[in-house]
Amino acid sequence: MNTLKAVELNNVSYHYPDGVEALININLTIQKQEKVAVIGPNGAGKSTLITLLNGVRKAEGEIRILEYPVVKKNFPVIRAMIGIVFQNPDDQLFCPTIYEDIAFGPLNSGFSEEDIEKSVQDALEEVDLKGYENRSSFHLSFGERKRASIATILALKPEIIAMDEPTSNLDPAHRRKIIGWIKNRQETFIVTSHDLDMIWETCSRAVILNKGKIVADGTAKEILSDKIMLEENDLELPLRLQR
Numbered sequence: 001m002n003t004l005k006a007v008e009l010n011n012v013s014y015h016y017p018d019g020v021e022a023l024i025n026i027n028l029t030i031q032k033q034e035k036v037a038v039i040g041p042n043g044a045g046k047s048t049l050i051t052l053l054n055g056v057r058k059a060e061g062e063i064r065i066l067e068y069p070v071v072k073k074n075f076p077v078i079r080a081m082i083g084i085v086f087q088n089p090d091d092q093l094f095c096p097t098i099y100e101d102i103a104f105g106p107l108n109s110g111f112s113e114e115d116i117e118k119s120v121q122d123a124l125e126e127v128d129l130k131g132y133e134n135r136s137s138f139h140l141s142f143g144e145r146k147r148a149s150i151a152t153i154l155a156l157k158p159e160i161i162a163m164d165e166p167t168s169n170l171d172p173a174h175r176r177k178i179i180g181w182i183k184n185r186q187e188t189f190i191v192t193s194h195d196l197d198m199i200w201e202t203c204s205r206a207v208i209l210n211k212g213k214i215v216a217d218g219t220a221k222e223i224l225s226d227k228i229m230l231e232e233n234d235l236e237l238p239l240r241l242q243r
């Protein structure tokens, strides 16, 4: 059967080793090519949720990516299907050069030398970093590092892209660039953010997470216009709706 489900979480919970209950019985299905925002106050569990998707952390309950259960034997296929862009690009860039950072995924997936070269060049082009191959991430600006971290996941051509706070710490020009980029992509997106204006422009659906639970799930326009519900969850209307 050709599935339409990109991401499926069934009764997913996660406790940190120190006992913090970060996620409690989450049920969430995301269809292919949906762009879904996960919003909520600090500590709601947004980043934790993202890290469960490719098995960085092991959840209780069941998570499926394009029907594949997120279990160890499926990690190689899952990590090619879903790319995660962490909030801090320094968590993603650890090689001496940008080329090596981007080639890392393809190399580990057993691409041929020729395919590695092509996927690195394509990814650099996508994020407007052609010519940066031999630069070190240590000497790049935050915006450039962010784009390089996006290139590391694009190199594997994932069908699903998860981004944790993609516009945080970016200058207005880089923020604009990321917004335009997300809008134009055809992949399935899961985006966490406090930047509700960015969500308004990029996402069709929004889920509110609070204290580890989903408290609302609807169209982005509906959720982001609901002043009372946003305030109950320590959020505010997007600036474009404030007057």
Ligand SMILES: Nc1ncnc2c1ncn2[C@@H]1O[C@H](COP(=O)(O)OP(=O)(O)O)[C@@H](O)[C@H]1O
Pocket: 016, 017, 018, 020, 021, 022, 040, 041, 042, 043, 044, 045, 046, 047, 048, 049
């Ligand atoms: N490494 C960790 N160890 C223990 N608790 C953590 C860790 N990371 C996050 N938490 C806790 O888990 C909860 C959810 O955190 P997080 O997923 O980072 O929330 P958000 O991204 O929505 O701000 C918070 O209570 C936070 O303090």
Ligand SMILES: [Mg+2]
Pocket: 046, 047, 048, 164
């Ligand atoms: Mg977070």
